[in-house]
Structures are given as C-alpha cells and as structure tokens.
Amino acid sequence: MLRSFRGFGIMLVVICILLAACSSGTKEETTAGISGTQSEEATSTTKVEPNNSETKVVKDQFGEVTIPAHPQNLVVFDSIYAEYLIEMGVTPQIVLYTPEVEAEYRPAYFKEHGVQTIEVEQYQYNYEQLLALSPDMILTAGEGMEQGVYDELSKIAPTVALDANSEMERAMPKLAAIFDKTEESAKVLAEFEEKAAQAKDKIATALGDKTVLVLRVEHNRYRFMGPKGGSSSVFFYETLGLNSPEAIKDSTDWFSQFSLEFLPELNPDYIFLEDRTLVGYDTKKSMEDLKASQVWANLKAVKNDHVFPLKTSEFVSGVGPIGSVKLMDYVVGKLVP
Structure with a gap:
C-alpha cells in the first residue's frame, strides 16, 4: 500500500514537471510571435520599402515594354536624360558618357548626386560591358535608334527607347510620365522658361533685327545651323529668339553644308563658331x-570682332536644365553689352 502511494507520488511529480515545461515553452513561443508582429508593424509605420517585384507597362519608340516600377539599377545612356531625371527627383544608378564630347560641368554634377559614370566610346554599344553592369532597366533616346540595337539591349534588361530626341521640352515630359514626376517636370520647365524669357528680352533689346549665324567647322567641310x-x-x-540671316531663314535642316563662297550672302552681324x-x-x-x-575677313561679324567660340558639348550634350x-x-x- 505504501509502495503504491509512493509510486503514484513520483508519477504525479513527473507529470507536473512536464506540464510546467510545456506551459513555459508555449508562453515563450507566444511572446516571440507577438514581439515579431509588433516589430513588423513598427517597421511599416516608420519606413515603407518599395516592392521591387512590381512592374508597369510603358510605351516607347518601338512599342510597349514592361519595366520595374522601382528600378534599383537604372542605366541611362544619354547624360542629358540623366540630368533631366535628377532635376525631377529621380536619381539613376549609372550613366554612360563619352568624356571627349561631354559638357564640362556634368561629371562633377553626377558625382555630387552619387551617380556612377561609365566611360564609353562615342556611337558604340558594348553589350558585354552593359551585361556586366547588371541593369534592371535601360533608358535611352529612341529617335534614330535601329530596331536591331534595341533588340540586343532588350536581351540585357527591359529597355525604354524614349520616342524623343534630347530636346528638353520634348523629352522631359515623357520621362516624367514614365517615373510619375509630371508635376516636378512642369516646375523645372516653368523655371527654365522664365529665365529664357528674361534672356530673350535682353537679346531683343540689344540686337534688334541684327542676325546671328551658328557656323560649324568640320573635317574638310563647313555647315550652318538651320x-x-x-x-x-x-x-x-x-x-x-535670335534672328538668322535672311538667306537661310526657312532652312529646316539642323546643319547644312555650304561653300565659303556662300558666306557673303549670309554676312551675319554675329557668329558663334563651333570647332x-x-x-x-x-x-x-x-x-x-x-x-x-578673304570672304571670311570681309564679313561684318569678323570686322567688328563679333565671332565667339562655341563648344560642341555645350549645345549638343549640355542643354539640360543646368547646362541650358x-x-x-x-x-x-x-x-548683350
């Protein structure tokens, strides 16, 4: 009888110990679960991370393309496009540029905004180099791009070939639509237009109807800007609002070739000379x-010392909100005097 009671007592103690252990484990697990939930809630209220898996469909020069809604490694081919994006509040990770023809201010500008710059050869596409950069999106100008080039770029990453050139009033609103920055784009353009209007008034007051020629000197030829x-x-x-010489006022070519014998017919009051x-x-x-x-020496602009140098980079690649x-x-x- 005593032996049975002792055995029952020992069993009762063992059961109590087991119940206590289970209860303790359950409490710790419950506490951990609550703690994890509270931590997630706290994180969500302090910082909302973008969902990198989100995508959206946009239209470009070649049709529709699916791109990441929040690209994490955006490679921009055109440095001027990168400037547009930065001024709208979108900072690309990488920009490709050719140092020899780049606007002088822009490398420092990109460094200031934390954009990595990759030097490339002019008018060349190094697909292996691009692949090594591991972009999740590529952005470039679409006008003038061949379908074959676009197809090769699209194999590397979703590629947007914007249906525009580098002109700010055309390209910037289209970039803004892709990145949901329409309001910011409009503000940047409005600020620029105000500055441009002031400059235009100053020039009109100073020059009146005097004419200005943009002359390009190339290898074995000369061209004027239409x-x-x-x-x-x-x-x-x-x-x-510059006035062009009367003889070329209707020219629709960006640059037209001409012979030096044509210069007296143009005979501008001012010349911006691009080497x-x-x-x-x-x-x-x-x-x-x-x-x-001799025809050069007899021009009004030359006689009056009204010939001014113009760098290619200043008006070809350097015409973003900053460069313009x-x-x-x-x-x-x-x-203007």
Whole structure:
C-alpha cells in the first residue's frame, strides 16, 4: 500500500514537471510571435520599402515594354536624360558618357548626386560591358535608334527607347510620365522658361533685327545651323529668339553644308563658331582655311570682332536644365553689352 502511494507520488511529480515545461515553452513561443508582429508593424509605420517585384507597362519608340516600377539599377545612356531625371527627383544608378564630347560641368554634377559614370566610346554599344553592369532597366533616346540595337539591349534588361530626341521640352515630359514626376517636370520647365524669357528680352533689346549665324567647322567641310532644324536650333532661334540671316531663314535642316563662297550672302552681324569635336576628328586644316580666306575677313561679324567660340558639348550634350542656363548666360554675355 505504501509502495503504491509512493509510486503514484513520483508519477504525479513527473507529470507536473512536464506540464510546467510545456506551459513555459508555449508562453515563450507566444511572446516571440507577438514581439515579431509588433516589430513588423513598427517597421511599416516608420519606413515603407518599395516592392521591387512590381512592374508597369510603358510605351516607347518601338512599342510597349514592361519595366520595374522601382528600378534599383537604372542605366541611362544619354547624360542629358540623366540630368533631366535628377532635376525631377529621380536619381539613376549609372550613366554612360563619352568624356571627349561631354559638357564640362556634368561629371562633377553626377558625382555630387552619387551617380556612377561609365566611360564609353562615342556611337558604340558594348553589350558585354552593359551585361556586366547588371541593369534592371535601360533608358535611352529612341529617335534614330535601329530596331536591331534595341533588340540586343532588350536581351540585357527591359529597355525604354524614349520616342524623343534630347530636346528638353520634348523629352522631359515623357520621362516624367514614365517615373510619375509630371508635376516636378512642369516646375523645372516653368523655371527654365522664365529665365529664357528674361534672356530673350535682353537679346531683343540689344540686337534688334541684327542676325546671328551658328557656323560649324568640320573635317574638310563647313555647315550652318538651320533656324527651323529642331534640336539645338530651337534653343538659339526660338528660345532665345535670335534672328538668322535672311538667306537661310526657312532652312529646316539642323546643319547644312555650304561653300565659303556662300558666306557673303549670309554676312551675319554675329557668329558663334563651333570647332566640331568628335573622337578621332581633325578640323585644324578646315579652320585654318576658313580664317585665311578673304570672304571670311570681309564679313561684318569678323570686322567688328563679333565671332565667339562655341563648344560642341555645350549645345549638343549640355542643354539640360543646368547646362541650358549656363549656355544661355554665355550667349547673353556675348551679345548683350
């Protein structure tokens, strides 16, 4: 009888110990579960991380393309597009650029905004280099791009070839629509237009009906900028309101070739002279021939010392919200006493 009672007592103690252990484990697990839930809630109220798996469909030069809603490694081909994005509040991770033809201010500008710059050869596509960068999206200008090039880029990452050129008023709103920055884009453009209007008024007051020619010196040839040629023509002849020589007032070509014998017919009051910059390009002989010619020496602009140098990079790649203001200040500084 006593032995049975002792055995029952021992069994009762063992059961109590087991129940206590189970109860303790359940409490710890419950506490951990609550703690985890509270931590997740706290995180969600302090910082909302973008869902990197989200996508959206946009239209570009070649049709519709599915892109990440929040790209984490965006590679931009055109440095001017990168400037547009930054000024709208979108910072790309990588920008490709050719140092020889890049606007002087822009490398420091990109460094200031934490954008990695990758040097590339002008007009070349290094697909292996791009693949090594592991982009989750590629952005480039679509006008002038061949379908084959676009197809190769699309194999590396979703590629948006914007149906625009580098012109700010065309490209920026389309970029803004892709990145949901329409309001920011409108603000940047409005600020620029206000500065441009002030510059235009100053020039009109100072020059009246005097004419301005943008002359490009190239290897073995000369070209003039048409006032209705689009791209940079818009900046000089529409945004700043410069008057072109009468003989070319209806030219719709960005740049048209001409012979030196045509210069007296143009005979502008002011000339912005571009020494064309291209990788591996030599314009020395063409420039020497121009300045040694009698027709050049007899031009009004030359006689009055109204010929001003113009860098290719300043008006080809350097016409973003930052660069355009710099170029505008340069033009006003030369034309307005």
